[in-house]
Amino acid sequence: MIGTVARKEIVANLLSYKFFVVLLLMVLLVATSLFIMHRDFSGRMADYQLIRPEPGAPIAVVPPNPLSIFAKGLDDAMTRSFEIGVTGVDVRAGQSSGNIVYAFFPAPDFLYVVRVILSLVALLFGFDQISREREQGTLKLLLGGPVSRAQVLAGKWLGNFLSLSVPFLLVTLLGASVLLFDRDVRFSAGDIGRLALILALALLYLAFFLSLGMLVSALTRRAATSVIVLLFAWALLVFVLPNLGTLVARQFVSVPSVRALSEKRERTWTREVLLGLGERGNWAEHYRTISRENDRMEEDYRLRFERLVRLSRNINRLSPAASLLDAATEIAGTGIGDESRLKAEVVRYKNAIIDPIIADQAAGRREARYAAFTYRRRSLAEVFAAGALFDAAWLAVFNILAFALAYAGFVRYDVR
Amino acid sequence: MIRTLIAKEMRAHLLSFRFLASFVILFVLVAVTAVVLTGDYVRKLDEYSARQAEIDRYLRDYAHFNRIGGVLEPTQPPIPFLALVRGLTADVNMEAFDNDPLPVMFPLVDLTFIVTILMSLVALILTYDAVSGEKEDGTLKLMLANSLPRSKIILAKVAGAVLTLVGPLVVSLAAGMLVVLLHPRVDWTGADWGALGLVVVGAVLYSGVFALIGILVSSIHRSSASSIMTSLFVWTLLVLVVPNLSPYVASFLSPAPSRIKVARETSRLTDVDRDDLGRRLMAQYQGEVLRQYPVLGERLTEAEVKRRVAEDPEYRKAFEANRAASERAWNEANRIQGARAEELRDDLRRKEEAQTDLARAISMVSPLADFAYLATDLSSTGTRNQAHFGSLARLWGQAFRRDYRTKKVEELRAKDPTADPWNTPIDMTDAPRFRYVEEGLGGRVQAVLPPLAVLLGYGVVLFAAAYLAFIRYDVR
Numbered sequence: 042m043i044g045t046v047a048r049k050e051i052v053a054n055l056l057s058y059k060f061f062v063v064l065l066l067m068v069l070l071v072a073t074s075l076f077i078m079h080r081d082f083s084g085r086m087a088d089y090q091l092i093r094p095e096p097g098a099p100i101a102v103v104p105p106n107p108l109s110i111f112a113k114g115l116d117d118a119m120t121r122s123f124e125i126g127v128t129g130v131d132v133r134a135g136q137s138s139g140n141i142v143y144a145f146f147p148a149p150d151f152l153y154v155v156r157v158i159l160s161l162v163a164l165l166f167g168f169d170q171i172s173r174e175r176e177q178g179t180l181k182l183l184l185g186g187p188v189s190r191a192q193v194l195a196g197k198w199l200g201n202f203l204s205l206s207v208p209f210l211l212v213t214l215l216g217a218s219v220l221l222f223d224r225d226v227r228f229s230a231g232d233i234g235r236l237a238l239i240l241a242l243a244l245l246y247l248a249f250f251l252s253l254g255m256l257v258s259a260l261t262r263r264a265a266t267s268v269i270v271l272l273f274a275w276a277l278l279v280f281v282l283p284n285l286g287t288l289v290a291r292q293f294v295s296v297p298s299v300r301a302l303s304e305k306r307e308r309t310w311t312r313e314v315l316l317g318l319g320e321r322g323n324w325a326e327h328y329r330t331i332s333r334e335n336d337r338m339e340e341d342y343r344l345r346f347e348r349l350v351r352l353s354r355n356i357n358r359l360s361p362a363a364s365l366l367d368a369a370t371e372i373a374g375t376g377i378g379d380e381s382r383l384k385a386e387v388v389r390y391k392n393a394i395i396d397p398i399i400a401d402q403a404a405g406r407r408e409a410r411y412a413a414f415t416y417r418r419r420s421l422a423e424v425f426a427a428g429a430l431f432d433a434a435w436l437a438v439f440n441i442l443a444f445a446l447a448y449a450g451f452v453r454y455d456v457r
Numbered sequence: 458m459i460r461t462l463i464a465k466e467m468r469a470h471l472l473s474f475r476f477l478a479s480f481v482i483l484f485v486l487v488a489v490t491a492v493v494l495t496g497d498y499v500r501k502l503d504e505y506s507a508r509q510a511e512i513d514r515y516l517r518d519y520a521h522f523n524r525i526g527g528v529l530e531p532t533q534p535p536i537p538f539l540a541l542v543r544g545l546t547a548d549v550n551m552e553a554f555d556n557d558p559l560p561v562m563f564p565l566v567d568l569t570f571i572v573t574i575l576m577s578l579v580a581l582i583l584t585y586d587a588v589s590g591e592k593e594d595g596t597l598k599l600m601l602a603n604s605l606p607r608s609k610i611i612l613a614k615v616a617g618a619v620l621t622l623v624g625p626l627v628v629s630l631a632a633g634m635l636v637v638l639l640h641p642r643v644d645w646t647g648a649d650w651g652a653l654g655l656v657v658v659g660a661v662l663y664s665g666v667f668a669l670i671g672i673l674v675s676s677i678h679r680s681s682a683s684s685i686m687t688s689l690f691v692w693t694l695l696v697l698v699v700p701n702l703s704p705y706v707a708s709f710l711s712p713a714p715s716r717i718k719v720a721r722e723t724s725r726l727t728d729v730d731r732d733d734l735g736r737r738l739m740a741q742y743q744g745e746v747l748r749q750y751p752v753l754g755e756r757l758t759e760a761e762v763k764r765r766v767a768e769d770p771e772y773r774k775a776f777e778a779n780r781a782a783s784e785r786a787w788n789e790a791n792r793i794q795g796a797r798a799e800e801l802r803d804d805l806r807r808k809e810e811a812q813t814d815l816a817r818a819i820s821m822v823s824p825l826a827d828f829a830y831l832a833t834d835l836s837s838t839g840t841r842n843q844a845h846f847g848s849l850a851r852l853w854g855q856a857f858r859r860d861y862r863t864k865k866v867e868e869l870r871a872k873d874p875t876a877d878p879w880n881t882p883i884d885m886t887d888a889p890r891f892r893y894v895e896e897g898l899g900g901r902v903q904a905v906l907p908p909l910a911v912l913l914g915y916g917v918v919l920f921a922a923a924y925l926a927f928i929r930y931d932v933r
Contacts, residue, residue, distance in 0.1 A: 146820070
């Protein structure tokens with residue numbers, strides 16, 4: 042029986058104007074986004090080839106992550122080049138552009154399309170499921186047949202989910218397989234697995250918005266009302282909550298500003314150079330002091346920053362959009378956790394080679410060689426343990442909750 | 458007659474559920490944002506003064522010219538408008554090791570966001586069924602049965618919707634401003650009021666554009682169910698897609714060399730190549746000096762040099778000629794290599810500017826980008842202010858490096874001609890300090906004329922289109 046209802050829904054969708062608009066939007070956006078982010082990735086790859094360190098150079102730089110085409114996250118910050126010198130880490134090439142317009146608007150990656158635009162689309166599939174059929178009088182007829190309300194609801198959900206997810210999966214897989222054959226990108230088998238996980242999360246996320254749409258539709262008498270409620274709910278969940286959440290977290294955890302830190306580094310540097318000049322000679326000790334003080338500051342900053350991220354992440358979990366963003370970027374390896382882990386690795390690398398660098402400098406050896414920097418993305422198990430699994434489960438809970446409430450609402454719905 | 462029509466439209470809106478919902482959401486959100494952002498602004502103020510005090514304390518103890526540029530670097534103090542509009546001031550800073558990636562992932566909520574996303578949604582929600590809804594209800598037929606020209610009806614619909622939108626916007630903003638102004642540490646000036654007034658005008662225009670889009674779409678469609686779909690489709694494209702795509706499309710159409718590539722080449726020119734050239738020139742010039750003053754050929758320790766400079770005027774002349782030769786050589790090398798590097802940088806700058814202009818032009822197709830530029834430039838948090846800050850910083854740099862530093866170096870040399878002025882600690886408490894002054898309102902207003910004109914143009918074109926569509930509308 043569920044199957045029949047689902048089939049009816051799919052057929053109704055296929056013939057509707059709504060489906061046409063949505064399909065157009067989906068194909069257009071996913072394709073454009075993949076194309077553009079692929080170009081962006083190629084550009085960054087070309088930059089990486091330029092700054093790629095010679096063997097033996099004390100430079101830490103990781104190549105751009107192919108999954109950043111789908112979830113860009115912090116990949117720009119992660120592909121900077123960290124050069125190790127006598128006084129510590131020097132950030133050389135921020136791979137930035139002078140085009141300030143980039144700073145105004147978020148990057149239109151696949152994750153953005155799903156998180157912001159397709160969630161709206163999913164709502165549009167759900168918003169009038171019950172109220173519109175009541176308005177048209179077909180709900181009475183439907184329930185007049187030998188079918189329970191649970192079956193109607195489940196069938197409707199299934200039919201709409203399929204009409205939403207099948208075109209979505211088709212266009213995404215098509216785009217991804219085009220990328221698969223690109224020589225620049227080179228997905229590993231692990232990357233494809235991660236991509237599949239991101240897709241699964243995206244489906245879970247879209248399913249939530251579909252359920253939410255049906256929930257509101259089961260609580261309102263008119264479709265016009267439910268669309269208004271849903272649009273506001275969408276704006277709150279997708280934009281307001283996550284962004285306000287990080288601001289609220291900042292009120293509770295005090296983190297020094299980036300500017301304050303770089304000013305402090307500058308002062309330490311100048312002071313030690315001055316003291317060193319006064320003594321004429323013993324530079325090594327001053328270099329070590331600079332490195333040690335910067336490490337201490339960095340450590341303090343990292344601890345505070347991690348506290349801030351934890352708090353804001355927990356506040357943001359009120360919004361499924363933030364859960365999706367956090368989980369998907371961490372799975373892709375471009376999330377906040379990955380970025381701070383990379384920086385911790387860079388500091389560890391620096392501490393491993395700074396003594397030889399200072400000694401070589403003192404001895405005037407210019408062509409010294411050092412161990413290479415290696416960075417491996419976290420394994421999926423670690424990513425899951427760090428919170429992605431919780432986020433995924435949380436999305437599923439949201440989903441079930443919305444569907445259960447929709448059922449409760451529908452059972453009590455006056456179909457007249 | 459038109460008054461009656463507008464009054465009818467407004468009454469219909471004011472009594473509706475959608476108006477109530479919009480109003481409540483706007484009001485709560487503006488108030489909450491104002492509270493949070495004001496707190497954040499005050500925190501920024503505290504941090505800024507703590508940083509300045511730290512620099513002052515530092516300057517009393519250690520300061521020499523070779524590295525002081527880094528410590529004394531100009532910084533932008535927080536401005537009161539940050540309690541409403543954030544613009545480009547997020548503390549991301551990719552150039553530093555300790556960057557703050559949170560704003561990259563979660564952009565802040567501020568007044569710009571509330572207007573661009575929420576107000577445009579509210580405008581669409583109020584108007585998506587302006588014509589098609591009345592047709593469905595059958596009231597359109599009744600209205601047109603009276604001796605009413607269609608132009609008046611459509612004008613009344615637009616005016617009614619815009620007037621209805623102004624109310625919630627102004628009331629919520631007043632509540633937000635109350636929160637901001639009641640904080641004792643916010644100094645809101647007359648120029649700030651002027652800028653805020655213009656931001657509100659821009660916001661009304663912006664919402665008006667979306668109200669017109671709603672009315673236009675509703676007078677094309679027969680049913681309000683399909684007009685909401687089309688309105689949302691257009692909204693999504695204009696608000697969520699076009700601005701985000703614009704810089705990428707511009708980089709495609711008007712490519713610029715990568716900064717990394719240029720930085721590599723210029724740093725080679727001004728570092729390794731410069732040193733080679735400098736050493737060569739120095740050997741050449743000092744050779745000439747040596748021929749003139751053979752006394753320099755003697756190998757002396759530093760202390761002996763100091764003693765002889767003090768005692769022997771002839772040696773002192775030779776010493777100074779030698780130093781001048783070395784300075785001349787390095788200046789020459791710096792000049793030649795600097796000019797070469799500058800050429801590369803100029804090329805990069807030109808191409809990047811062309812790309813930025815194109816990206817801006819493309820993004821201005823979207824009313825969201827127009828309003829974002831308008832609000833950030835008026836509130837001194839946008840690109841305009843970045844350029845203004847840059848020119849202030851350059852002026853300060855001249856005052857410091859050219860005037861103050863030269864004076865100090867001369868004073869030092871007058872006392873001790875052998876002293877190294879770059880690496881000697883110098884009392885710099887009297888150095889000119891950087892002071893940020895916001896750009897005058899006149900310049901800011903001039904900067905926002907183009908986006909304002911685009912918004913107005915949108916309004917006129919959309920109104921004409923809505924009028925045409927409504928004239929041809931089949932009211933049955």
